[in-house]
Amino acid sequence: MTETLYLASSGPEVTQEIGKVLGRESRPGAIYLLTGELGAGKTCLTQGIAQGLEVPGYVRSPTFVMVTRSIGKLTLHHIDLYRVEDSFEALDLGLEELMYGDGVCVVEWAERAADIFPEESVSISIDYGGSETERSINLTAPAGVIANFRDALEEYIVA
Numbered sequence: 466m467t468e469t470l471y472l473a474s475s476g477p478e479v480t481q482e483i484g485k486v487l488g489r490e491s492r493p494g495a496i497y498l499l500t501g502e503l504g505a506g507k508t509c510l511t512q513g514i515a516q517g518l519e520v521p522g523y524v525r526s527p528t529f530v531m532v533t534r535s536i537g538k539l540t541l542h543h544i545d546l547y548r549v550e551d552s553f554e555a556l557d558l559g560l561e562e563l564m565y566g567d568g569v570c571v572v573e574w575a576e577r578a579a580d581i582f583p584e585e586s587v588s589i590s591i592d593y594g595g596s597e598t599e600r601s602i603n604l605t606a607p608a609g610v611i612a613n614f615r616d617a618l619e620e621y622i623v624a
Contacts, residue, residue: 488569531544
């Protein structure tokens with residue numbers, strides 16, 4: 466059974482803070498599947514996850530290289546599927562090996578290959594809110610996975 470946490474962000478700093486919580490609470494093998502329009506905040510959330518994983522330096526979207534690896538308390542595999550046409554092309558990037566490894570995978574534009582990801586992945590949709598900087602961030606995953614994040618994200622939950 467899946468469950469959804471509905472979160473609110475008032476701006477990029479809060480989106481990064483939410484990401485930081487996710488990074489701190491991540492376990493080896495965690496997979497975050499990010500969806501949202503261009504500019505919605507997928508990379509911003511990923512930067513926060515990297516901070517929570519204690520990855521040094523600045524994390525950029527790997528749009529042209531498609532996969533980057535950064536070392537922190539866990540290895541962060543940042544994957545951008547924007548230029549991928551289908552699941553077969555995504556698998557050609559070596560995603561299967563990364564998904565079943567002991568690092569953390571963050572996949573931007575995950576909807577382009579949705580059928581290849583394991584059931585226990587955390588789907589995160591980021592949508593524009595009422596103002597230019599506000600975002601609705603919804604985490605959907607099996608109930609047991611969501612339970613791991615509920616207390617840590619309590620201040621951001623809206624419903």
